[in-house]
Amino acid sequence: MSANEKRQAGEAAIRYVEDGAIVGVGTGSTVAFFIDALADLKDRIQGAVSSSEQSTAHLKRVGIPVLDLNATGRLSLYVDGADECDPHKRLIKGGGAALTREKIIAEASDKFVCIIDSGKQVPLLGKFPLPIEVIPMARSLIGREIVKRGGNPVWRDGVVTDNGNWVIDVHGWQITDPVGLENDLNQLPGIVTVGLFARRPADVVLVGDKVM
Numbered sequence: 001m002s003a004n005e006k007r008q009a010g011e012a013a014i015r016y017v018e019d020g021a022i023v024g025v026g027t028g029s030t031v032a033f034f035i036d037a038l039a040d041l042k043d044r045i046q047g048a049v050s051s052s053e054q055s056t057a058h059l060k061r062v063g064i065p066v067l068d069l070n071a072t073g074r075l076s077l078y079v080d081g082a083d084e085c086d087p088h089k090r091l092i093k094g095g096g097a098a099l100t101r102e103k104i105i106a107e108a109s110d111k112f113v114c115i116i117d118s119g120k121q122v123p124l125l126g127k128f129p130l131p132i133e134v135i136p137m138a139r140s141l142i143g144r145e146i147v148k149r150g151g152n153p154v155w156r157d158g159v160v161t162d163n164g165n166w167v168i169d170v171h172g173w174q175i176t177d178p179v180g181l182e183n184d185l186n187q188l189p190g191i192v193t194v195g196l197f198a199r200r201p202a203d204v205v206l207v208g209d210k211v212m
């Protein structure tokens, strides 16, 4: 059911791809369906900017050129999944630990199309533990700051991000002010990226093949 909706969403996102585009590509099982569908159009696009080593490997495997964001300038389109999505298209992301590069590409893109299955839709963000990428030496410091704010930080032990950092998953937050929380956490030294995409939410959300 959910895998079917993921496939539908990945394939439906193809309609946003314009001829000659350089497409920003996210990470995860839903995006994998998008990459497979994008492979059919590979002769009509210039290439992709990838958000993870995992997606880079997949893109190369299907013959889509992977380009450097520093060389491409702004992108017209970014397609990525999410772990949670609220009615304002604000997201929790980072379940696959790719949040930093995902957030960079989202910021660099004119249109962010988010592809999800219906299980990701929530009225209020926070049931899915909020991923935060941290510089390793700041793990305990950030953990204490999260506790001060009422959260329960759990180190994703054994996971090293593509950037060489660690991930803390924060349980127990009902996120009533996503932009405020994102801004607050962004001030703490040692946090690389907060997995809240609220300052820059999605522009379009596809739930299966339906526009939300």
Ligand code: 5RP
Residues within 6 Å of the ligand: 026, 027, 028, 029, 030, 031, 080, 081, 082, 083, 092, 093, 094, 095, 096, 097, 098, 099, 102
């Ligand atoms: C990776 C992400 C993914 O978009 C998110 O985890 C959703 O993954 P999936 O499509 O496999 O459910 O944020 O960092």
